[in-house]
Amino acid sequence: MIDLRPDIVFVIDGVLWRDFLALRDECGDALTNRFYDECVWQTRQAIRAGDPALALHWQRLRRFAEAYSVSWVSAVEVDGELIREEPKSSALRYPEDDALTRIEFGPERS
Numbered sequence: 001m002i003d004l005r006p007d008i009v010f011v012i013d014g015v016l017w018r019d020f021l022a023l024r025d026e027c028g029d030a031l032t033n034r035f036y037d038e039c040v041w042q043t044r045q046a047i048r049a050g051d052p053a054l055a056l057h058w059q060r061l062r063r064f065a066e067a068y069s070v071s072w073v074s075a076v077e078v079d080g081e082l083i084r085e086e087p088k089s090s091a092l093r094y095p096e097d098d099a100l101t102r103i104e105f106g107p108e109r110s
Helices: 014-027 033-048 052-070
Strands: 008-012 075-078 081-083 101-104
Touching: 008 014, 008 052, 014 033, 014 052, 014 075, 033 052
Parallel strands: 008 075, 008 101
Antiparallel strands: 075 081
8 A cells, every 4th residue: 555645845935935826826837838938937037137046046946846736745844834735634644743854945056
């Protein structure tokens, strides 16, 4: 039997979460071509403007959106606050919040 335990928390900052929510709202979902294309376009615009930090932000946003939207993630930790967009399912087993595995979405390394 498969053990479906959503025991992961993605750790991000408030700016990334704000931009993710705004773009997801605008596109209807994070797993759309429109969402992906907007992240790529924003990344390219930042590179053209000579702003590598902003380019990394949009790359992080795209990577986070892809991972968050397809995973069994239990929650997102935004600036230290645990956020659950979906209620816990009675069909799954959840560890205590302090036992969740935290995965940070930091800037990409070259």
